[in-house]
Amino acid sequence: MTPNKISIKDSFLQHGEEFRVLFGQLAEWKNVHAYLICGEKGTGKRTLARLMGAALLCSAEGNRPCGCCRNCRLAESGEHPDLIRIEKGNPIAPGVKKDRSTIPVEDIREMIRICSVRPTDGSMHIVLICDADKMTAQAQNCLLKTLEEPPADTCIILITEHTESLLTTVISRCRTVRVRAWEDEYILSVLERNGAPKDRALEAAAAAGGSIGKALELVSDDEYWKLREEVLNQFLKSTSRSEVIKISNQWKDRKQDSEKLMTILESYVRQMTEYRFGAARTDLSRFPAQWQRFSEKAGKESFLRLSEALSDARKQLQFNTNYQAVLEKLIFAFMGEGNLWLSSSESVSR
Ligand SMILES: [Zn+2]
Secondary structure (H helix, E strand, O other), X not given: OOOOHHHHHHHHHHHOHHHHHHHHHHHOOOOOOEEEEEEOOOOOHHHHHHHHHHHHHOOOOOOOOOOOOHHHHHHHOOOOOOEEEEOOOXXXXXXXXXXXXXXXXXXXXXXXXXXXXXXXXXXXXXXXXXXXXXXXXXXXXXXXXXXXOOOOOEEEEEEEXXXXXXXXXXXXXXXXXXXXXXXXXHHHHHXXXXXXXXXXXXXXXXXXXXXXXXXXXXXXXXXXXXXXXXXXXXXXXXXXXXXHHHHHHHHOOOHXXXXXXXHHHHHHHHHHHHHHHOOOOOOOOOOOHHHHHHHXXXXXXXXXXXXXXXXXXXXXXXOOOOHHHHHHHHHHHHHXXXXXXXXXXXXXXX
């Protein structure tokens, strides 16, 4: 489930003037020797890199990449023989172990060797270095020499979420292309073009935090939508200590679901926040009564406490803290806020 190729290029063209300029230059082979694509996870950095590669390899006249010719199709699927892809754990250099968590200098040397040979289809070599921050210091220094004296007919594209892990000297040799988060509205239009059901599309667009990749993943992930129901029925419905313990026991061995669980809870809090303070009055009728009252009347500080509980939990999960303990603390935090609104005696007003 990916948007068709031409629409992705058009999307980038609409995403900012800089992309219009960039593709204009690529279409005339007025490229620089090295680009650095940076931006948050899921914003389409790799897609952009492949599109840039396709623009340089495309055999059509004028509007390139055309998206149709053999070179375009091979480049966009990453299969083009003149497209060299370097990433951690998938070495191109012979003799390098597969499970390395870094990009070793051997891969950079092998890339330089390949680029010194004429490209297969006679035009140029495109080098994609995915997660470029994973290059060892030695690999970066080796790359730096290449960037200082770039081989002819080679375009090197570095992709990273973490520019801070790259040598300043490497960065300064590249033209930086920053991919910003996408507007929810645009993500929604991509999802709808892909035939996603409206309710799922709306929620996935909002939950994806500007990442088209994440939104596309969410919308087609049936497991996620099942989990949403489960989280609603457990986390938001617990009102007593014993229920919290029961839920945390049920979830303690499901650490693999923790990322989705956090995304779901964050999305529920966002829905309630939008309901209370924003323009969007999403349907909360399936929420337990206390959370409906919360969404009608709670003050800013209550919402803030929930957000803080969520971001604390995220931080602790990163450091491998006891998963069940983190969960329990989080469910207690939700229960504490929800229970304040258990009584229906108070009249509800908007
Ligand atoms: Zn083409």
